[in-house]
Amino acid sequence: MPGFQVDGNNVLEVYEKAGEAIERARRGEGPTLLECLTYRWYGHHEGDPGVAYRTRDEIAAWKERDPVKKLKEDAIAAKTLTAADFENVDTEIAAVLEDAAQFALASALEDESTALRHVYHSAAD
Amino acid sequence: MSETNLAASPAVEPSAENQRVITYAQAGVEGVREEMRRNPDIFYIGQGIGPRGGNFQQSRGLWEEFGEARVRDTPIAERAMTGFGIGAALAGSHPIVDIVFLDFTLEAMGEIVQQASTIHYISNGRFKVPFMLRAAGGGVRSTGPHHSHTFWSFFAHIPGLKVAVPSTPYDVKGLIKTGLRDENPVIFIEHKGLYNTKGHVPEEEYLIPFGQARIFRAGTDVTVVAMGKMVDRALQAAEKLQEQGISAEVIDPRTLVPLDKATILNSLAKTGRLAIVDEAYATCGMAAELAAIAACEALDELDAPILRICALPAPHTFSPTVDAYLVPSVERIVQEIESMMGKTL
Amino acid sequence: MTVTIAMPQLGLTMTEATVGTWLKKPGDAVRKDEPLLSISTDKVDMDVESNVDGVLRDILVEEGQTVPVGTPLALVDAVGKVSSTPAPAASPVPAADGAKRASVNSAQIDRALEKDEPSETFRSSPRARRQARRLGIDIGTVKGSGPEGRIVEKDLLDLAPSAPAPPPLAPRRPVATSSQSDLKRRQLIAESMMESVRTIPAFSVSLEVNAQKLVSLYQDLSEPISRSAGTKLTYTDLLFRALALALAGMPAMNAVWEGEVRQRSQIVLGLAVATDRGVVAPVLADVERLPLVQLITRRAGLAERARQSRLSFTDLEGGVGTLSNLGMYRVDRFEGIISPGQSFILAAGKLRGRPWVEDKSLVVRPTVILNLSVDHRVADGATAAAFLERIAEVIENPYRVLWNE
DSSP, X not given: OOEEEEETTOHHHHHHHHHHHHHHHHTTXXXXXXXXXXXXXXXXXXXXXXXXXXXXXXXXXXXXTOHHHHHHHHHXXXXXXXXXXXXXXXXXXXXXXXHXXXXXXXXXXOOGGGTTTTSSOOTTO | OOHHHHHTSOSSOOOOTTOOEEEHHHHHHHHHHHHHHHOTTEEEEESSOSTTOOTTSTTTTHHHHHOTTTEEEOOSOHHXXXXXXXXXXXXXOEEEEEEEEGGXXXXXXXXXXXXXXXXXXXXXXXXXXXXXXXXXXXXOSSOOTTXXXXXXXXXXXXXXXXXXXXXXXXXXXXXXXXXXXXXXXXXXXXXXXXXXXXXXXXXXXXXXXXXXXXXXXXXXXXXXXXXXXXXXXXXXXXXXHHXXXXXEEEEXXXXXXXXXXXXXXXXXXXXXXXXXXXXXXXXXXXXXXXXXHHHHHOGGGOSSOOEEEEEOSSOOOSOHHHHHHHSOOHHHHHHHHHHHTTOOO | OXXXXXXXXXXXXXXXXXEEEESSOTTOEEOTTOEEEEEEOSSOEEEEEOSSSEEEEEEOSOTTOEEETXXXXXXXXXXXXXXXXXXXOSOSSOOOHHHHHXXXXXXXXXXXXXXXXXXXXXXXXXXXXXXXXXXXXXXGGOOOOSGGGOBOHHHHHHHGGGOOSSOSSSOOOOOOOOHHHHHHHHHHHXXXXXXXXXXXXXXXXXXXXXXXXXXXXXXXXXXXXXXXHTSOOOHHHHHHHHHHHHHHTOGGGSEEESSSEEEOSXXXXXXXXXXXXXXEOOEEEOTTTSOHHHHHHHHHHHHHHHHTTOOOGGGTSSOSEEEEEOTTTTOSOOOOOOOTTOOEEEEEOOOEEEEEEETTEEEEEEEEEEEEEEETTTOOHHHHHHXXXXXXXXXXXXXXXXXXX
16 A cells, blocks of 8 residues: 655645545555644643643744645745635635624523433434 | 551541642542552553643653653554553553543443453453553533543443442542552543542552442431542532431442442441432443342332432533533432432422 | 131241130131131230131131141131222221231231232332331331322331220230140240250350449439330330440341351340240340330330230341340349340349449449350350440440430
């Protein structure tokens, strides 16, 4: 089985190598191993600062290699997309998130009476 | 201190002023540390238990003291970790495999049930598996359906496994040390919601024997058996019941296997009523088992139907309100015991 | 239709009984619940009643004969319909203690053996049913106070001490007191004592205990508590309680030998009572925790029934040990014989002033000499000694007898 190490913070490289692997699989030539080197910026869960077991320098170094920033620069350099396109996407996503957050904050806490619903499927659902 | 002296150490911490108070998590670390110093065959593996000190600080400082050779992080592969631990135990080590969240022991169930519990038996006693599987159960702060379970009864169901479920810092240290001197597979189940609770823990060594329940509160009207975090809730409920003249005896079995039936049945003989408070589900759980023991061995002692106060039968939820509703609350315990006593009809 | 009246089984350990006196002869009309004959065992005397209205046709077992449980005793030709369901509670008044307990109709026994409660509409807890059996109360006459009207143990305990003396109604022929019956009783006591000596490897430990505080407690308590209980407080009550409290702290002694050591969960103790027909030792449960007034009332009721030969089997079963107090005689010390089925007997001699060393000087103190005989299969010397020491400690610091826990 062929295997490749790729820069997991390079979206296009991952896309290209993954595409080749998929093609190969579809041709019936079997699986491919892709090792995408990347990094989790934040803690393991909300509330975990994530600095007890790694250094701040390490985190900062990986943040320098922000995959979103790199994709944006590459796309603009290749004139595939403009800065305005990215701004639109950012605005759109920010709005979706804000809506979701407002919805959650405005909603009442779940009522206890729902606790035993959907444990099993029933026709009444 | 000799082992004879240790065996005779008190099963309940003596009460006195100015005693050292530490957390449940620290008590566990201390117990493990003492045993690792005492027994070079003990090593400790798990996810994030090394430099990170454990998700709940349950291994804090061990990596620094004992180094990478004896305290080591593993990949996220519960079955592999557990199988590795069992193999090492067979080869003469005494591993602690920390699964961290009890829920993920499911990933290792084949190793635990099919291998760890059976090897001594099927080898006609020639091999032994001195091995501790450590994990924390229970819901805390909306940990949701995959990180909140309390299914200790799975393990209690299997012959060959011992199961400890400490509810106080004192018991954590005493029981984890006993567990690490046991030559059998021991499933050591702590409670996530208790790790930050504090209590008196002597600095010196002590062991708490397995199979010795602790009577937290004496009473005459109803025997309340509770485990893990429910011990504290049962005690709070007992105080409220006392205001209405209902005297509850609260017992924590501390180990589910071996189980101290005598203490529970003696109490039942006194009170005539049995209520079991368990954060796990009622169906086929420890509450069902204790109810069956009472019905089979002490039917004539019963003055009321046995009461099981357990988690309602639904997965845990992220919703704080719904999850609080699913797990027995102090109010629910009080209410159900009142109706058992015929006080609310 | 002909109905067979058989020898009832009146307790777990009863295997046989002796026919005492036939109260009816063939050809006599008999009414349902009317006594047909008296029977006696090594423990009690009681009547067997007819379970139907009819005519006594045949007597199958003669007076003085001993037969196994279940043996047909008589045939009665029934008049009218024979009901196989239990009669409704005959009397609106709760069954009177002694009377109800001493007479058992064999059909009731059969039904009881078939099923605990054939067709009652009330609910009762297993613990309440056990207590009803112990107290000899017909649970069908009890009002329940538990959830959904369930009868719980408390309902029976509330009833027990207030149960009146045998009712003036339904006068009964006095139990046969022929010398033949007395001889039989003597013989049965003899057999029981022989069985004890033959089968129980017993040993004794004894000590003398300073009872000064016990005496002052007794003097302080005697009058008010006797007034409240309606019966006199005795030293036996205090010793009985002391024995039970010591036992509560020593679960190893709350056990009997049944092929192996069987530990008991409840504390049930016997009290030796001298009667004009020989010694008998009825039992009381929960001696360690009954309120003192109840303990006295029950002890007195039990002793009275023992003297009247009106004990039921439940009064005699289940004890783990016995207290025998001969303090009313000029006996300094003596040794008891353990009842078969039990594992110890505490023998208490006279409470009187004796020389006592206190702070290196000789003083006179009221003391009592205790002798504890123990079944060596159940406990070793050290355990017996520790147990006796605990008993002594309660007597020396007797205020513990006042509270239950």
